[in-house]
Structure formats: structure tokens, C-alpha cells
Amino acid sequence: MSQSATARAYVNIALVKYWGKRDLALNLPAAGSLSLTLDELYSTTTVSVAGGDDELANDQLLIDGELASAGVLNKALRVVDPLRARAGLVGRPVSIVSDNTVPTAAGLASSASGLAALTVATAAACGLDLSLGELSTLARQGSGSACRSLFGGFARWDAGDRDDGKDSRARPLFDRDHWDLRVVVALVSSRKKSASSTDGMGHTKATSPYHAGFVASVDKDLDDAEAAIGARDFSALARVAERSCLRMHAAMLAADPPLSYLRWQSWRVIEVVRELQRRGVAVFFSADAGPNVKLFCLPEALPAVQQALSSLCDEGLLEDTLETRPGPGAEVLEVSS
Amino acid sequence: MSQSATARAYVNIALVKYWGKRDLALNLPAAGSLSLTLDELYSTTTVSVAGGDDELANDQLLIDGELASAGVLNKALRVVDPLRARAGLVGRPVSIVSDNTVPTAAGLASSASGLAALTVATAAACGLDLSLGELSTLARQGSGSACRSLFGGFARWDAGDRDDGKDSRARPLFDRDHWDLRVVVALVSSRKKSASSTDGMGHTKATSPYHAGFVASVDKDLDDAEAAIGARDFSALARVAERSCLRMHAAMLAADPPLSYLRWQSWRVIEVVRELQRRGVAVFFSADAGPNVKLFCLPEALPAVQQALSSLCDEGLLEDTLETRPGPGAEVLEVSS
Known part of the structure; x- marks a missing residue:
């Protein structure tokens, strides 16, 4: 029997920009950044981890109803794989269905909301109870700016200096009610x-x-x-x-x-x-x-x-x-x- | 009796840009540049050095029929003063009349053509026979890019490294017939x-x-x-x-x-x-x-x-x-x- 979860995450717009990585594989940034998470522009993502008796043979990802390319799926698996391993579910294929309320890949941060929603949904589907900081670190590995979409309002992503990237995550600065922008x-x-x-x-x-x-x-x-x-x-x-x-x-x-x-x-x-x-x-x-x-x-x-x-x-x-x-x-x- | 000369110099457009000075007073650039002098866009400048019996009391500059501001006149005098001194004409006021075929101060290099024409006209009015390299060094002191307008076709301005700027001048690379652009x-x-x-x-x-x-x-x-x-x-x-x-x-x-x-x-x-x-x-x-x-x-x-x-x-x-x-x-x- 499969286990599944649905999560929602909102896009964020950097007020201090992120542009350049110090480590490509781990998505570690060359510098910090600071963002505002936005209302109404979000991704809703459902992750289903196949049970032993399910038919799903391979991991698959649908974005806005379309099957994603191998490159995009691989980005998603950077988030899914560590969680699947941690939950002892290695070898259990996942089905991911993600829908955006914003145009995809047009500089409107749909990858930030998408990967943040994926991280939260996968952790829940795997039955893992992780801190927001841990989720932020994981989301970063899928898409750097996704680590900021864990938080409402204003968030700051600390570049970190560890080689394994465990200190490269966002933290909340001020919540959405701080300033009516x-x-x-x-x-x-x-x-x-x-x-x-x-x-x-x-x-x-x-x-x-x-x-x-x-x-x-x-x-x-x-x-x-x-x-x-x-x-x-x-x-x-x-x-x-x-x-x-x-x-x-x-x-x-x-x-x-x-x-x-x-x-x-x-x-x-x-x-x-x-x-x-x-x-x-x-x-x-x-x-x-x-x-x-x-x-x-x-x-x-x-x-x-x-x-x-x-x-x-x-x-x-x-x-x-x-x-x-x-x-x-x-x-x-x-x-x- | 006054002595006067009229000269013409053409605007030049930098293909490798000049942006930044290492010395403000001498117009010494932080780096070299390379330009193409253009046909049809030019300044025509007449310099008259007053004779002992002339009425002209002060230096004056007319650009396109309008009396120039003190700031613009001072730029011109950076070129005129050294030549006047060299010719033993200190204390003899000059009248400068300059006309541009291009809009003034609109990023169309009228200061390059204007100061180059001024340099050549002043030297001639003062009866000085100077090399193009010397004239280029002098023109630079009025407006940096003017040093390139001494030459037709393609010219390269060497930044130079001397504190007195004597090695900061343009030199011709290829004449106007080299390439029909x-x-x-x-x-x-x-x-x-x-x-x-x-x-x-x-x-x-x-x-x-x-x-x-x-x-x-x-x-x-x-x-x-x-x-x-x-x-x-x-x-x-x-x-x-x-x-x-x-x-x-x-x-x-x-x-x-x-x-x-x-x-x-x-x-x-x-x-x-x-x-x-x-x-x-x-x-x-x-x-x-x-x-x-x-x-x-x-x-x-x-x-x-x-x-x-x-x-x-x-x-x-x-x-x-x-x-x-x-x-x-x-x-x-x-x-x-």
C-alpha cells in the first residue's frame, strides 16, 4: 500500500540576490541572500511512495500535468533520495505530481516553490518529522532558492562555510505580518x-x-x-x-x-x-x-x-x-x- | 595684431572603452582604449590670440554660437595655457570659436572632436610646430578621448604609467582606408x-x-x-x-x-x-x-x-x-x- 502526502509552498523573491554557486553538486551558494515569500503564487505537490504491491516501476514526476524531463526529475530526486534513505524506503518508487499557480521557468521562482513543496511533501509521505532548518537544507539541494520558501515573510539564507553544506540553509527573519508590503x-x-x-x-x-x-x-x-x-x-x-x-x-x-x-x-x-x-x-x-x-x-x-x-x-x-x-x-x- | 588659426577634428568612437581616471587633474586614464575616428561628425575651431593692441580683455569661448560656462572654458584653457606659455604669449587673451556638426554633450563625442580641434588650432595660432604625439598628449588634458581624435581611422590610447602623463597619448593603428566599415x-x-x-x-x-x-x-x-x-x-x-x-x-x-x-x-x-x-x-x-x-x-x-x-x-x-x-x-x- 502506498503512503502519500500533499504540501504547498509559496514562491519567494530575493531582495538581496543569489547569483553563483561555490559547489554545484550540493547547490552551495557563493554568498548569502534575503527574500520575501509571496502569497497566491505557489506550488502544490503530492508525493506518493509506492507500497510493495504497487505497479509503479520507476520514479516519475508530473509538473502541471506534463511528464518532466530526466534532468528535472534528477533535481527532484536530490531531495527525495536522502529522505527515502532516511525513512528506510530505498527501492520504493515515488510518484510526484506538482502544480504551479505561476508560469513555469519564466523567472517567477516556480522552482523555489516547487522544490520546497516537494521537500515538505516527501518528508511527510515518508513519515519523517524534521525541523524547518533540516527541511531547508534539503530543499536547497534541489533548487538553491527553495530553501527560503520554507518560511513565510522575510527569510535570510546563510551561505554557510562547511563543505558538506549542512550549515547552508535559510532562517526566518520577520513573519508576513511584520510589514504590509x-x-x-x-x-x-x-x-x-x-x-x-x-x-x-x-x-x-x-x-x-x-x-x-x-x-x-x-x-x-x-x-x-x-x-x-x-x-x-x-x-x-x-x-x-x-x-x-x-x-x-x-x-x-x-x-x-x-x-x-x-x-x-x-x-x-x-x-x-x-x-x-x-x-x-x-x-x-x-x-x-x-x-x-x-x-x-x-x-x-x-x-x-x-x-x-x-x-x-x-x-x-x-x-x-x-x-x-x-x-x-x-x-x-x-x-x- | 592678432594671430589666428582654424582647425578641424573629427569625433571618435571607442571600440574598447575608456571609463575611469587614475589622475583627475591630468586626465590620466585607469586603462588604455581603442577607437575609430568618424567622418562627417566634426568640430571646426578658430583660435585667435590677441595682439598687444587688441580690445579682447579676457579669454572667451563660443560653442555653436553660445558663450561657454566657466567650467567648459577652464577645460579649454588646460590645452591653451601650456601652448600659450610655450610660445611666450602668456597674458595674451584668446578668443575661441568652435562649431560642431553633432549634438553637443549627448554622448556623441563632441568634446573629443572639440578639444582635438582646439589643440591643433591653438598650436598653429601660436606658431608652434609640434608632433602629433605631443598634440595628442596636450589634447588629452582637455578631454581624455580627444587625444584619439588627432588620428584618422583606428587609434589606440596607451594609458601610460608616468605621473606627469607625458606617455599617456594615442597613436595611430590603421588608417581610414584599412577597412571599409x-x-x-x-x-x-x-x-x-x-x-x-x-x-x-x-x-x-x-x-x-x-x-x-x-x-x-x-x-x-x-x-x-x-x-x-x-x-x-x-x-x-x-x-x-x-x-x-x-x-x-x-x-x-x-x-x-x-x-x-x-x-x-x-x-x-x-x-x-x-x-x-x-x-x-x-x-x-x-x-x-x-x-x-x-x-x-x-x-x-x-x-x-x-x-x-x-x-x-x-x-x-x-x-x-x-x-x-x-x-x-x-x-x-x-x-x-
Whole structure:
């Protein structure tokens, strides 16, 4: 008889960016990062571990109804295998069914929510009761940024310095109720991006003369961001978040050949943010390994932000906008056996 | 009786970028650079040194018919003063009249052509017969990139290592007939830019964690570019020129606060270049301290480039396009006394 569990985890957006690994196999980052988990954008994942009498012959993974490639399955197994071993279930195939409320692989962090949900669901399906810190360490091995989606609100991922990566995990800083921020995603494109984050990080580290400078600048950004969030100082957070975002993208632009996830429409959105800021609107931007731009604002700034993005939608520059706010941590929805 | 001379010098566009000074007073660069002097875009400058009986009481400078500010006049005097002293004309006021065929201070290198023309005209007006190398060293003190406009075609500015800057000057690499390249300027805006190059360089050096990486990457770019031009290898030159351009702009984007001379329209032009390249069109881009993008292409690629930019003009994204080719060095047009 099979045993199964369903879990949900939410995407997170880095305010201090993660870009570059010190260990590829273990997904160990070259520097720390800091993020906000978002509401409404999540992955729901069900993991079923086959019983001795089940028909399932091999591990399999369905994402949004489609069978995943071997590469994506292998990423998932980096999380599943250690848990299966720990529970004494080696040789028992798993079936994983994961659904995202966000476009997949478009720089909207679906791998963060997906791998976090997978970690929580697998542990539950295997009957393991692990701490959030342990789950975070495990989720990291599937997708680095997934380790932050274990927690609601603001989380900080400590790079760690151990070779085995056991100290490289996220920890909660402030919960979702700490600060009523709003997040609006300017959706330039929901298409799958051309270069994966892992490939982009590797290329940047190998060929950009700026990657070392990026890594060296992160510690100050982490401390500045944590202090700004603690004090709910919007303009201080805006400064460090935009700085970190632009430095990440600038490090890629300096690679050889250059790497640019941002498109001209993304730069247009950034100019619109600058214009709003000049008018005194409390808003700032961030963008990840894709063309979409995320706008963070205070609740009172939301109408001005919506209006500006709506104009860009009318011009055909944006596919859509998504509106959200700080979200909860990962949670188990159901366990059955 | 006054003595006067008129000279002309052409703008140059750096293919390997100059961004950052090791000495502000002497305009000594942190690294070398390499440029192409352009035809048709030039400054024509007349320098008149007052005779003992003239009415002119003070040095004065007119650019495009307007009296220049004290700051701009002081830049010009950095060139004039050493020549006036050398000719034994200290205390004799100069009148400078300079006209540009290009928009002033819009990232179209009018200061390079202007200061180069000023240097050549002043030397001639003072009756000094100096070598091009000496003139290049002098022009550099007015505006760094001016030292390259002494020469036609391709020139390389050696950073030099002397504290007095006497070895920091440009030298000719290949004359204008070496390679029939075409240059099309995509004019996003002809308005004066908000931050001068000197201020932008200083801010980048002081606050960007990438400036040291930029400087360290220049030597390889210089050698790669010189080899590509020598072999007339278009795709090799495209790679190094785009790399150098993007690294310059990326170093600024990483400054705190960030500095961006490129606008979203500039990024749109860059994407159009990428599209042309995918279609096999021999074209590459460069951009300087302004929003305008310069497209370099082989003659046979010109119709495709013109057509693409013409579409952008129709969309209202570009003010205009300017078309040119490799240009001559600075020259004296007239001397009278």
C-alpha cells in the first residue's frame, strides 16, 4: 500500500540576490541572500511512495500535468533520495505530481516553490518529522532558492562555510505580518526562459570579471536589507534591493558572451518605476533570471503603480500584471497511508 | 595684431572603452582604449590670440554660437595655457570659436572632436610646430578621448604609467582606408545628458564594486580588438567591442546609486542588432555616455541595418539616424596673422 502526502509552498523573491554557486553538486551558494515569500503564487505537490504491491516501476514526476524531463526529475530526486534513505524506503518508487499557480521557468521562482513543496511533501509521505532548518537544507539541494520558501515573510539564507553544506540553509527573519508590503509583477513574458539560472550562474562565474565583486558586495547588502526591513524603512530597502538586483544583472551583462535576462520592456518598466519615485510614490523594482519585473510598494502607493502598469499593458508592452503580498511558509495539506 | 588659426577634428568612437581616471587633474586614464575616428561628425575651431593692441580683455569661448560656462572654458584653457606659455604669449587673451556638426554633450563625442580641434588650432595660432604625439598628449588634458581624435581611422590610447602623463597619448593603428566599415548612429535623444562623463567615471570608480574588474579586463580587450582590426575579422571585432561596451555600462549600473546612460530605447536598438545578427547580418553595437547607440557594419549589411532602424524611427523610438564611415585625422584649415 502506498503512503502519500500533499504540501504547498509559496514562491519567494530575493531582495538581496543569489547569483553563483561555490559547489554545484550540493547547490552551495557563493554568498548569502534575503527574500520575501509571496502569497497566491505557489506550488502544490503530492508525493506518493509506492507500497510493495504497487505497479509503479520507476520514479516519475508530473509538473502541471506534463511528464518532466530526466534532468528535472534528477533535481527532484536530490531531495527525495536522502529522505527515502532516511525513512528506510530505498527501492520504493515515488510518484510526484506538482502544480504551479505561476508560469513555469519564466523567472517567477516556480522552482523555489516547487522544490520546497516537494521537500515538505516527501518528508511527510515518508513519515519523517524534521525541523524547518533540516527541511531547508534539503530543499536547497534541489533548487538553491527553495530553501527560503520554507518560511513565510522575510527569510535570510546563510551561505554557510562547511563543505558538506549542512550549515547552508535559510532562517526566518520577520513573519508576513511584520510589514504590509504589496508586490506587483509586471509580466513581460510568461514563456520559458532560454538559459536556466544554474547555467546562467555558471557562465557568469566563469567569464564575468565582475562576479567576484558581486559576491564581495553581498554581505553589506544583507545587513543593510535586514536593518531596513526591521525598521520598516521603505526608501532604505528600495536602495539596497535595487542595488543588489542591478549588480546581479550587471555581472551577467559583463559575461563573455553577455547574458541578459532583462528585455527592453523590462528596462521600460524600470524607467516607469524611476518616474513614479520622482513623483514621491513609494515603489521599487527587482528582477530575477527572466524578463519580468517585480514592483514592491506600500499599500497607499498601489493605485499609482497599478495605473502606470495598466498603461504599459494597454501599449502591449506587458502580457499581464499579478498582484500579491507577503505569503506564508510551506505547509502540509494532507497525509494518507 | 592678432594671430589666428582654424582647425578641424573629427569625433571618435571607442571600440574598447575608456571609463575611469587614475589622475583627475591630468586626465590620466585607469586603462588604455581603442577607437575609430568618424567622418562627417566634426568640430571646426578658430583660435585667435590677441595682439598687444587688441580690445579682447579676457579669454572667451563660443560653442555653436553660445558663450561657454566657466567650467567648459577652464577645460579649454588646460590645452591653451601650456601652448600659450610655450610660445611666450602668456597674458595674451584668446578668443575661441568652435562649431560642431553633432549634438553637443549627448554622448556623441563632441568634446573629443572639440578639444582635438582646439589643440591643433591653438598650436598653429601660436606658431608652434609640434608632433602629433605631443598634440595628442596636450589634447588629452582637455578631454581624455580627444587625444584619439588627432588620428584618422583606428587609434589606440596607451594609458601610460608616468605621473606627469607625458606617455599617456594615442597613436595611430590603421588608417581610414584599412577597412571599409560603416557606422550608423541610432539617435535616441540629442538632448544634453544629465551626468557628464567625468562625473560618471568618478562615481563609478568610487562606488561600483565592478570598476576594478573593468580596468583589469581592458588589456585583453585592447589586444583582441587590435588583432581583429588588423585581420579585418568582423565577428571577432564584434565580440570584443560589444563586450567592452556592456562591461562599461554594467560597471555603472553597479554603482551606488546606479548610473544608466542607456535608456529603454537603447536596449530596444541592441535587441534589434541581436535579431539582425541571428539573420547573419554583419553588424554590432556600441554605446557611450549617452542614450544613443552606434551600429558598426560591413557595407553589404548597410541596407538591412538602415531598414531596421527606419522601422524604429517610424515607431517614434528614434529621433533620427546618422550614417558615416571611418574619418580622417585632425587638420589645420587656415592660419593668418
